[in-house]
Amino acid sequence: MSEQFRGVEEFVAAVEAGSFAQAAQRLHITRSAVAKSIAVMESRLGVRLFHRTTRSQSLTDEGAACYERCRRALQELEAARQDIDAGRLVPTGRVRVSMPDVVGRLCVVPLLLELAQQHPELVLEVSLNDRRVDLVEDGVDVALRSGALPDSAVLSARSVGHQWMGVYAAPAYLAARGRPADLAGLRAQFPAHRFIVYGRAGASGLWRFGQGERPEDTLPIPAPALVFDSIEAMCAAAVAGLGLVRLPKWLVAPAVASGQLLPVFDEPVPFGFPMHLLWPHSRRLPLKTRVVLDLLGQRLPGLLAAS
Missing domain, CATH: 3.40.190.10 (Periplasmic binding protein-like II)
Structure with missing residues (x-):
């Protein structure tokens, strides 16, 4: 960039991000590079753009006026770039x-x-x-x-x-073990069911419902029947009739459409x-x-x- 425009982008980023350090992160350069570019800009203009202390920074009156002009200039450059890109039509x-x-x-x-x-x-x-x-x-x-x-x-x-979640099981499994009507019913029938959960070997499970944060919105599963670190394997295990599973609706949609899995109950407040x-x-x-x-x-x- 021409020396005449050096520091403009760094200056605007420092104002909008609130600090030189945050501006450096936003621009993917070092903090010292931001500080140096802004110092060059201040020297070129002959004014201080920021009041700076070890704990804070704020714009001077000259800095505030300069920011508005620089911000508009960068917006115009961005609009020009978008017009050029739109004319290319071919991303490469x-x-x-x-x-x-x-x-x-x-x-x-x-x-x-x-x-x-x-x-x-x-x-x-x-x-x-x-x-x-x-x-x-x-x-x-x-x-x-x-x-x-x-x-x-x-x-x-x-x-x-x-990723909206649901509880699913094979029709034969539900016929043999019972089909709870809601989360309260699942809690009541908990000992009668087998659970397939996501995690590593030896892991327990925690299913979330509703808002997923209150104790009444969770179902701890301390001793699952099967544990997988693959949601596809979990789905296959449920299709095989090995237990209840909680999975994204998009993943089980083909198995539900073919009748291999059934949604166990409707959830008034879906969790996703x-x-x-x-x-x-x-x-x-x-x-x-x-x-x-x-x-x-x-x-x-x-x-x-x-x-």
């Missing part, structure tokens, strides 16, 4: 995408294959792994995450719905794990990344809601 380059194994393989990968056919110049690098990667450190462009959002100043997020797309925060989101986010953002909610 590498996009690294990370997602949990099963939902990725069954829901996301088919969508990415469509995208690859539409845009052959797009190079998709896809990781199917339940490990939570560090997007910035691992160089990941887009990640699909289940559960609560991380508290991060360097990541942006887009909701793609929920929120799903989000995450990507490193950037003022200049490349077209190649945006087409991935747009496709998954438009199509995944419908797939996850399938039941």
Whole structure:
């Protein structure tokens, strides 16, 4: 960037993030680089932009006026970039995408294959792994995450719905062991049932219902009959009649449609794990990344809601 404009992006980021350290995280540079760029900008303008102490920073009057102009200038540059990208129409380059194994393989990968056919110049690098990667450190462009959002100043997020959960069992199992009408009935019949849970060897289980936070919204399972670290294996065990299972509705939908599994009872207040797309925060989101986010953002909610 020309020396004339050096520090503009760092200055705006420092104002909006609230500190040089947070601005550095947002821009993926060091704190010292932010401080140096802003110092150069102050020297060039001949004014102080911030009142700074060891514990706080605030804008000077000159800094406040400068911020508004710099912010508008960056917005105009971003609008120009978007116009240029819109004119290209063809996204090119590498996009690294990370997602949990099963939902990725069954829901996301088919969508990415469509995208690859539409845009052959797009190079998709896809990781199917339940490990939570560090997007910035691992160089990941887009990640699909289940559960609560991380508290991060360097990541942006887009909701793609929920993984709604249900309790399921094979018809023969319910005929033999009984079919509770609701959660209270399941508690009452607890000793009569076998439970299939997610976890590692030796793990107990905890099923969440409703809001999932109050004691009455949880069902502890101290001695499950079967424990798997694969939700597909859990589904297969339930189809085989080996117990009750709690799984995402999208996963069991084919088994329910074929009559291999039945929903055990309706839940007045459904429980689900929120799903989000995450990507490193950037003022200049490349077209190649945006087409991935747009496709998954438009199509995944419908797939996850399938039941």
